[in-house]
Amino acid sequence: MKRSKRLIQDSLEYARRGWPVLPVHFVNKRQQCSCNKKECDRRGKHPRTRNGLNDATTDRATILAWWRKWPLANVGIATGNGLFVVDVDVKSGGLDSLRKLEAKYGSLQDGTPVVETGGGGLHIYLADDTKSLRNSASAIAPGIDARGNSGYVVAPPSVHQSGNRYKWRTDTRTLPLKPVPDWIRAKLAEPQETPHPSKSKSFSKGGRNVGLTALAGSLRRQGVGATQISKLLILANSELCEPPLPESEVKTIAKSIGKKPAGKPREREEFLAFLDYAESIALARLTDRLSALATLRAIYDKARKLGKPMLALNVRDVAIDSSISTALASKTLKILQRDGWIQLIELDTGQKSAIYRILSPRDIEKNTHKQQSFTTKPPKHGYECSGSCRGFCRNLWRYEVLGRRTEMVFRLVLAEFPRALTTASISETMGVMPRAARNHLQKLESPSFGNLRAARGLVCRTEGGYRWTEVSECEIAKALGVAGIEESQRARIKAERARYGVRMPKEG
Numbered sequence: 001m002k003r004s005k006r007l008i009q010d011s012l013e014y015a016r017r018g019w020p021v022l023p024v025h026f027v028n029k030r031q032q033c034s035c036n037k038k039e040c041d042r043r044g045k046h047p048r049t050r051n052g053l054n055d056a057t058t059d060r061a062t063i064l065a066w067w068r069k070w071p072l073a074n075v076g077i078a079t080g081n082g083l084f085v086v087d088v089d090v091k092s093g094g095l096d097s098l099r100k101l102e103a104k105y106g107s108l109q110d111g112t113p114v115v116e117t118g119g120g121g122l123h124i125y126l127a128d129d130t131k132s133l134r135n136s137a138s139a140i141a142p143g144i145d146a147r148g149n150s151g152y153v154v155a156p157p158s159v160h161q162s163g164n165r166y167k168w169r170t171d172t173r174t175l176p177l178k179p180v181p182d183w184i185r186a187k188l189a190e191p192q193e194t195p196h197p198s199k200s201k202s203f204s205k206g207g208r209n210v211g212l213t214a215l216a217g218s219l220r221r222q223g224v225g226a227t228q229i230s231k232l233l234i235l236a237n238s239e240l241c242e243p244p245l246p247e248s249e250v251k252t253i254a255k256s257i258g259k260k261p262a263g264k265p266r267e268r269e270e271f272l273a274f275l276d277y278a279e280s281i282a283l284a285r286l287t288d289r290l291s292a293l294a295t296l297r298a299i300y301d302k303a304r305k306l307g308k309p310m311l312a313l314n315v316r317d318v319a320i321d322s323s324i325s326t327a328l329a330s331k332t333l334k335i336l337q338r339d340g341w342i343q344l345i346e347l348d349t350g351q352k353s354a355i356y357r358i359l360s361p362r363d364i365e366k367n368t369h370k371q372q373s374f375t376t377k378p379p380k381h382g383y384e385c386s387g388s389c390r391g392f393c394r395n396l397w398r399y400e401v402l403g404r405r406t407e408m409v410f411r412l413v414l415a416e417f418p419r420a421l422t423t424a425s426i427s428e429t430m431g432v433m434p435r436a437a438r439n440h441l442q443k444l445e446s447p448s449f450g451n452l453r454a455a456r457g458l459v460c461r462t463e464g465g466y467r468w469t470e471v472s473e474c475e476i477a478k479a480l481g482v483a484g485i486e487e488s489q490r491a492r493i494k495a496e497r498a499r500y501g502v503r504m505p506k507e508g
Helices: 003-016 060-069 094-105 182-189 208-221 226-240 247-258 265-285 290-306 315-322 326-338 389-401 404-416 423-430 434-445 473-480 487-499
Strands: 021-024 074-078 083-088 114-116 122-127 136-141 144-147 152-155 310-313 342-348 353-358 459-462 465-468
Touching (some): 003 021, 003 060, 021 152, 094 136, 208 226, 226 247, 290 310, 290 353, 315 326, 423 434, 423 465
Antiparallel strands (some): 074 152
């Protein structure tokens, strides 16, 4: 079996087990890392994608696209979320430490998957039911590292820098994961000595990357920016690491951690709520531009993961994430800029990427007459249509009673219930003038169908703004006498839906 085919098959198998995978650089025949750095300290062990560990996924299409692009890439498995790996490093005396621990506490390797690394070490796969264990260098014992949340390991059939393959120990590959023993949890719970700049060479080989990443993470949580983190890490690298890591690798750590969210939790939640709303608008407006929709959703997924409105995007990565060609990805990025979905802030010619800001889409008021998808469904109260009638009633409301834009305002009010919404907040969220928002709210206060006017509205005005009256659309339709649709209305609505490519619900 060809190496590339085996790499793909094993990657997909790990994904089926629920283990997120990512492509990792490999060592070529000249014993050089595929990253082409002359002084690469982690040959065949660091991620190939721009966001590294953050790009790990179980999505089949993404995995296939990665190994089509890099057919010889090693396979990495992201740990955490229930997967915990004990990394035994032979160079640091890990095997001797493991023998002493197993003599005291019992075998750690029996009944669980075990990988024999190409350098003579071991990866022991375990299950962390609490999903709380994090990375730790030599916390279990000298030469034995913990790989938990925010960590990863290189997996079979990857090739080690020594030229040997990572391989599963015989008859252990398909075994279920054994729970993490209590004695390991106890050792990881012991307070670790915090590195201090006054202490020389606190991070030894094997723990330098983990130590600097932890230091960068603590700085980011305090709100320190990527540039300042890079300067501090370079200083810590020279003072604390033995031997120091290459400066380029330190800058990569700082850049990766600097992308993580550091804002207030409330701001992050508001941004994620905005993404959900903007995505519902995208589904309605970009249905006839599937490539643009796929690109925008890939951008939204990345923004949702990072929790911030500004992103560094590379055309190739966008193409892979949205499963389209590079040329088409470049074209769709320009379309999204032109239509006001994203804004170009800065070009980074050195990294062949650009900084984009996610915008509130313009022209939301433009009536496209397309189906709208909402994350919040209207609560079911009072009279409800049954069977096929519900589809016709929804269509009736969309085209005859409310209209699509007014219905969007109603969905916003429903999503915030029982909190009241002001006209200003609605106009800001939808990107419309306050006068237009008031017109939509007036239609919701007294819905009408022809000469008929409902005695009670879908929303009511309160001291704090507008709120839902807890009356369903079907109740209003029944009160107006339009729950049943005449044949002429049925035919006209059917033609209207067919015109915009919307299927009619089946009778029955």
